[in-house]
Amino acid sequence: MTPVPPSLGPGIPPRVAGRWPEGPVGSTTDLENLPDDLRVDATEEMRDARIPEVLERLDRELVALREVKARIREIAALLVVDRLRRSIGLQSEPPTLHMCFTGNPGTGKTTVATRMGEILYKLGYIRKGHLVTVTRDDLVGQYVGHTAPKTHEVIKRAMGGVLFIDEAYHVYRVGNERDYGQEVVEMLLQVMENRRQDLVVIMAGYKKEMDRFFSDVPGLSSRIAHHIDFPDYTIGELMEIARQLAERERYRLSPVAEKALEDYLTRRMSQPRFANGRSVRNALDRVRMRQAIRLYEEACLGRQLTKRDLVSLKAEDILKSRVFEGGIYAG
Numbered sequence: 001m002t003p004v005p006p007s008l009g010p011g012i013p014p015r016v017a018g019r020w021p022e023g024p025v026g027s028t029t030d031l032e033n034l035p036d037d038l039r040v041d042a043t044e045e046m047r048d049a050r051i052p053e054v055l056e057r058l059d060r061e062l063v064a065l066r067e068v069k070a071r072i073r074e075i076a077a078l079l080v081v082d083r084l085r086r087s088i089g090l091q092s093e094p095p096t097l098h099m100c101f102t103g104n105p106g107t108g109k110t111t112v113a114t115r116m117g118e119i120l121y122k123l124g125y126i127r128k129g130h131l132v133t134v135t136r137d138d139l140v141g142q143y144v145g146h147t148a149p150k151t152h153e154v155i156k157r158a159m160g161g162v163l164f165i166d167e168a169y170h171v172y173r174v175g176n177e178r179d180y181g182q183e184v185v186e187m188l189l190q191v192m193e194n195r196r197q198d199l200v201v202i203m204a205g206y207k208k209e210m211d212r213f214f215s216d217v218p219g220l221s222s223r224i225a226h227h228i229d230f231p232d233y234t235i236g237e238l239m240e241i242a243r244q245l246a247e248r249e250r251y252r253l254s255p256v257a258e259k260a261l262e263d264y265l266t267r268r269m270s271q272p273r274f275a276n277g278r279s280v281r282n283a284l285d286r287v288r289m290r291q292a293i294r295l296y297e298e299a300c301l302g303r304q305l306t307k308r309d310l311v312s313l314k315a316e317d318i319l320k321s322r323v324f325e326g327g328i329y330a331g
Contacts, residue, residue, distance in 0.1 A: 040084050049122045051076050058115045062108045063244070063277075064237045071228050072112060072119075079123045096225035097125065097200045098192055100214075102207035103230030106278030109204045110164065112228075117162040120200060127160035127198065134163070136170040139184045147180040151187050159199050168203035169213035185217055192223045233276050238265050241280045251288070252311050260315040261287075267323050283321075290317040 046052060055073060062069070078095055085092065097120065101109040114131050121129025134154055141147035155163070165171065172181035192201050203210065207229060214221040233241065239262055246253050253261065264283065268274055275282075291313055299305055 034088060038088060040088060042080070042084055045084060045087075046080060049080070051080065051119060051122060054115055054118050054122070058112065061111055061115075063240045064233060065108055065230065068108070068112060068228055068230055071226070072116065075116075075226060076119050076123075079119065079125060083123055094125070094197055096196060096223070098196065098224050099200070099202045099226040099228065100210060100224045101202060101204040101228050101230060102210050103204075104206065104232055104276060106276030106280075107230035107232065108277065109230055110166075112230075113162060113164045113202050113204075116202070117200075120162070125197075126162070126200060130158075130161035132158035132161060132163050133166060135166050136181070139165075139171060140179075140181050142180075144180075147183045148187065151184050155187070155191055155199070159195070162200045162202060164202045164204065167205045167209075169205050169209040172213070172217060174216045185220065189219055189223065235262065235266055235269065238269075238276070238280050241277050242284060245281060245284055246313065249284075249288075250311060251284075251313050253313050254315070256315045257313050257318060260318040264318055264321055264323055271323070284313075286321070287313055287317045290320055 055069075055076065058069060058072065075097075082092070082095060099116070101112065103109060110131075110133065113133075117126070117129045117131050120126045132154065138154055139147070139151045141150050170181075172185045173179040188201065191199060203224070205213070214224075239258065242261055242265075243253065243258075261283070265280065268279060268283070294314075294317065295305060295309055298309075
């Protein structure tokens, strides 16, 4: 009877085209008896794990970010090949998967973390694949004895999946003797080392602050295997995001409205608290609100509305923003 390769988790069990040698899988004798031309069905493995589907979905969800997507593909390739090696008994230490995402708000870090969780789950590196997003307030307590239970509960919820710590540099405030963040860091260091086969930690935040955070916390950076920087979007990329969002919500932007929106975003990019794709989404929400007010008032005056009215976002809905009057992020 042909031995069956061991399952690496909830993903599809690896397939090997050829007979397994007699004896326990992964033993020294097995490795010596494995022929170099033993075939491994990588195509079927990738199809069943549906990794290409996850990567294609990432392409659809996020505009641009070519370097980020390339890094995610590299990590996926590493995991697929590592899984194939294990399927024929080439055991090795599992790759370290903890990551650091740096960049400004609204550049897609949370979305990429979610898709990364799917990839890790489908390949059997984590049991559940869910994403738990937290900040300092979810981890650090306000008095002695409060921090450990809070952090323990978060880690418990995230176990088997991905723990995403946003603005991670706020967790530990160096120089503040009354800050309990050091306790969180110590617990994270322990779980990142001892439970790394059941939990992936992704820390995110501004690059400069994250670099300082790593220099302040010895031993943390060495546990992060993948550092990925998320660049800001260009105006052209922001407009593509706007078009996709509008289409997804069944709205149309006329050429004149697109020009007005591009003008708005160009002005908004130079103002405080600009958050890339998130600001585009917020801007469109306000444009939809102005459209709704305009149509409501027209209907109250007896005008018959049409489908065209309901799906069309006009330039006037955009140009009413105070940003065009020199205001700061007023909608």
